[in-house]
Amino acid sequence: MKRRLSSAMKAIVVREFGGLEVMKVENDVAVPPIGNKQVLLKVEVSGVNPVDTYIRGGQYSRLPDLPYVPGVDGAGFVEKVGPSVTRFKPGDRVFCCNIGRWGTLAEFSSVDESFVFPLPPSLTFQQGAALGIPYFTALRALFQKAGAKHGERLLIHGASGAVGLAAVQIAKAHGLEVVGTAGTEAGLKLVKQAGADSVLNHRQRGYLDSLTAGDKFDVILEMLANVNLGVDLPLMKSHGRTVVVGSRGTVTINPRDLMGSETCVMGVALATSTLSEWEEMGTKVDEGIKAGWISPVIDKVYTLSQAREAHNDIIHSTGAKGNLVVQVRE
Ligand SMILES: NC(=O)c1ccc[n+]([C@@H]2O[C@H](COP(=O)([O-])OP(=O)(O)OC[C@H]3O[C@@H](n4cnc5c(N)ncnc54)[C@H](OP(=O)(O)O)[C@@H]3O)[C@@H](O)[C@H]2O)c1
Missing domain, CATH: 3.40.50.720 (NAD(P)-binding Rossmann-like Domain)
Structure with a gap:
C-alpha cells in the first residue's frame, strides 16, 4: 500500500520578529504545499547560519511574511516533486539552500528545484545541511x-x-x-x-x-x-x-x-546570485564532494527543541569550529 503523507508536522514557528523566545516548537503545523517546480524535502537536518538570526530578529533586508518557519539550509530525502521537476524523484538524498523561502527547521520544507542539489552518499545529512550558505x-x-x-x-x-x-x-x-x-x-x-x-x-x-x-x-x-x-x-x-x-x-x-x-x-x-550562478556553484560543489575536497566540519548538533540554543550560539559563542546543525528527526 502506498504510504500517505501526514498533513501535519513538527516545526519551529515564529509568529513575530524578536529574540530567541519567539521561536516555538509547534506539533500541528501544516505540511507546506509544493508548486510545479518545487520539491517537498523530508528534512533530516537543518543548518544554522548567522543570517537565520538576523531574519528572526527582523533585521534583514528581505523578511518573510509572518508566521514563518526559520531555516535556509537543510538536508534529507525528496518526499514528493511537483509536475515540472526534472532533476529529482522521491527518495533522492539531497541538500538545499532555501534562500528567500526559509522553512527547514521543520519535518518538511518546500524548496524550488533550482535550490536543491544532490547529496552523494559520501556525506552525512549533517554535512549536507552545512553545504548551502x-x-x-x-x-x-x-x-x-x-x-x-x-x-x-x-x-x-x-x-x-x-x-x-x-x-x-x-x-x-x-x-x-x-x-x-x-x-x-x-x-x-x-x-x-x-x-x-x-x-x-x-x-x-x-x-x-x-x-x-x-x-x-x-x-x-x-x-x-x-x-x-x-x-x-x-x-x-x-x-x-x-x-x-x-x-x-x-x-x-x-x-x-x-x-x-x-x-x-x-x-x-x-x-543576489542569479539562477545561472547558482547552477555554476552547484556544479562546483558536486565536483568537490565527489573529488573529496569538500567535507563540512560539524561543530555542534542540536535537537529541534534546542533550536533557540543553536540561534544563540551561532552569534554569541566564541571559538568557532565549523557548522552548527539541528537534527530535525531523531
Ligand atoms: N554576505 C553573505 O552573503 C554572507 C553569507 C554567509 C555568511 N555571511 C556572514 O559572514 C560571517 C561569517 O559567517 P559564518 O557562517 O562563517 O559564521 P561563524 O561560523 O559564526 O564564524 C564566524 C567567524 O568569524 C571569526 N571571527 C571572530 N572574531 C574575529 C575577528 N576579530 N577577526 C576575524 N574573524 C573573526 C570567528 O573566529 P573565532 O570564533 O575562531 O574567533 C569565525 O571564524 C557572518 O557575519 C555572516 O553573517 C555573509
Missing part, C-alpha cells in the same frame, strides 16, 4: 566576486567558522596559498587541518605584525569587516581584492590605501 558563499566570494586564481595568495580573516573553513577547502583545491585566522587553539588547528598553509590568531595582539611586505595578499575574504577592514587594505598586493563577507558595524578606513596599489573592496550577497 557556507560553501556557496565561499565559492561566490572567491570566484564570482574576487576572481581568485591558481597560485594567488589568500587571507581568510575568520577561517574557523562555517564560511571560513569552506573557503579554506575550496581555495586549497584550486591551488591558492592560504593563510587563515582563528581565535582559539582548537580553531587554529582545524583551519590547518582543512589545508591552510599557515594560521594566525586574530585574538592575539599584534598578530599581523609578523607579515612583511613580501607577505601581502592577492585576495582577502573578510568575515568581520567592522573590526578588520582598516587593517586589510594595506595588506593587499597591487590589484588585490578584498571581499566583505561579514560585518556587524561600522569601521574607519583610509581610502588612500586603495589608490597607489589600485586595489578594491567589494561586498558579497549570496541571495
Whole structure:
C-alpha cells in the first residue's frame, strides 16, 4: 500500500520578529504545499547560519511574511516533486539552500528545484545541511566576486567558522596559498587541518605584525569587516581584492590605501546570485564532494527543541569550529 503523507508536522514557528523566545516548537503545523517546480524535502537536518538570526530578529533586508518557519539550509530525502521537476524523484538524498523561502527547521520544507542539489552518499545529512550558505558563499566570494586564481595568495580573516573553513577547502583545491585566522587553539588547528598553509590568531595582539611586505595578499575574504577592514587594505598586493563577507558595524578606513596599489573592496550577497550562478556553484560543489575536497566540519548538533540554543550560539559563542546543525528527526 502506498504510504500517505501526514498533513501535519513538527516545526519551529515564529509568529513575530524578536529574540530567541519567539521561536516555538509547534506539533500541528501544516505540511507546506509544493508548486510545479518545487520539491517537498523530508528534512533530516537543518543548518544554522548567522543570517537565520538576523531574519528572526527582523533585521534583514528581505523578511518573510509572518508566521514563518526559520531555516535556509537543510538536508534529507525528496518526499514528493511537483509536475515540472526534472532533476529529482522521491527518495533522492539531497541538500538545499532555501534562500528567500526559509522553512527547514521543520519535518518538511518546500524548496524550488533550482535550490536543491544532490547529496552523494559520501556525506552525512549533517554535512549536507552545512553545504548551502557556507560553501556557496565561499565559492561566490572567491570566484564570482574576487576572481581568485591558481597560485594567488589568500587571507581568510575568520577561517574557523562555517564560511571560513569552506573557503579554506575550496581555495586549497584550486591551488591558492592560504593563510587563515582563528581565535582559539582548537580553531587554529582545524583551519590547518582543512589545508591552510599557515594560521594566525586574530585574538592575539599584534598578530599581523609578523607579515612583511613580501607577505601581502592577492585576495582577502573578510568575515568581520567592522573590526578588520582598516587593517586589510594595506595588506593587499597591487590589484588585490578584498571581499566583505561579514560585518556587524561600522569601521574607519583610509581610502588612500586603495589608490597607489589600485586595489578594491567589494561586498558579497549570496541571495543576489542569479539562477545561472547558482547552477555554476552547484556544479562546483558536486565536483568537490565527489573529488573529496569538500567535507563540512560539524561543530555542534542540536535537537529541534534546542533550536533557540543553536540561534544563540551561532552569534554569541566564541571559538568557532565549523557548522552548527539541528537534527530535525531523531
Ligand atoms: N554576505 C553573505 O552573503 C554572507 C553569507 C554567509 C555568511 N555571511 C556572514 O559572514 C560571517 C561569517 O559567517 P559564518 O557562517 O562563517 O559564521 P561563524 O561560523 O559564526 O564564524 C564566524 C567567524 O568569524 C571569526 N571571527 C571572530 N572574531 C574575529 C575577528 N576579530 N577577526 C576575524 N574573524 C573573526 C570567528 O573566529 P573565532 O570564533 O575562531 O574567533 C569565525 O571564524 C557572518 O557575519 C555572516 O553573517 C555573509
